[in-house]
Amino acid sequence: MTATSSHNQTDASRSDAPTQSDSPTQARGVKPLLGLSLAELTEWVQQQGQPAYRGKQLHQWIYQQGARSLADISVFSKQWRSQVAEVPIGRSQLHYRSAAPDGTVKFLLRMQDGQIIETVGIPTEKRLTVCVSSQVGCPMACDFCATGKGGFIRNLATHEIVDQVLTVQEDFGQRVSNIVFMGMGEPLLNVENVLVAVRSLNTDVGIGQRSITISTVGIPGHIRRLADQHLQATLAISLHAPNQALREQLIPSARHYPLSALLEECRDYVKQTGRRVTFEYILLGNLNDRPEHADELAQELHGFQSHVNLIPYNPIKEVDYERPTPRRIQAFVKALQDRHIAVSVRRSRGLEADAACGQLRASQIKISA
């Protein structure tokens, strides 16, 4: 995975912080079909006076055949197709595509209202992972993150999330095996739509819940919501610092969510779901990558059913943090291992394509402006 998204000037815990807002298509009341379950599609076709089996056909055409409009569905009568021609399936338009030599492909997708989001397809020998966005921009303003520097525009609707996965699947001509919510945006600020999208990706597109990872910087009370749903997806927490002071320096919203409270919610999550939590830790040279930081981190996570995923910083032009040397990364890994903490290092993918996630969109928007 390449470095990914996050944040701008808004404070997530404020009551006026952006939460659920639907896309303009939905605001006009023309709900796209993508993201609806078999039962919902069946109900819809019946409301249109069609027999129930048309629902199954519609489901198959949307999720397997990649139909982009109802007019494409040749098994439906011409007359009915013209009657429902206005109902959108909810697919995006490809705005820009950029492939890196390692096979990673970055897509800029244009939504119906003209907004652009970034999606990444990451192939490995056995997997095809999609890094999906959950918002247009991001309000969290994490200091090291390209998306956060660009500000927040709106939440993505369910169909706009599911579309990203179908787009990558079609482009690669291969089934997607894994999904990570590590593109633009803070998924827990759009939790309603994200949860419906996870349901659809699971039961309509056929991706196992355990192969879906939701990455969050942590929004008070929201991890509990995931736990209450008994979600089997993997929860990844963007921790990035072993203490409150350093975390606040990197992540403005941490001021309103003490590390101790965040970790407490994570502990409850493990208890309730039986799933271990991943802690993401971006390694910033000479800032949070010293042996004493590893020590402090190991103490915080002692006895926690978790896994630490180290992310060497992917440089962005707006700030001048350092990417640590491989030697320093290895030293950090060893310090954690010596303290019996499960740890891995995320390999940067597609850096050649356009550096960290969020930067491709920023550079393209500048070019076209």
Ligand code: SAH
């Ligand atoms: N808002 C969610 C999803 C963000 S993207 C979250 O905060 O978890 C996924 C990961 O990429 C996060 O851990 C994020 O902090 C990290 N990231 C963002 N910018 C980065 C950069 N320049 N280099 C390395 N990792 C970065």
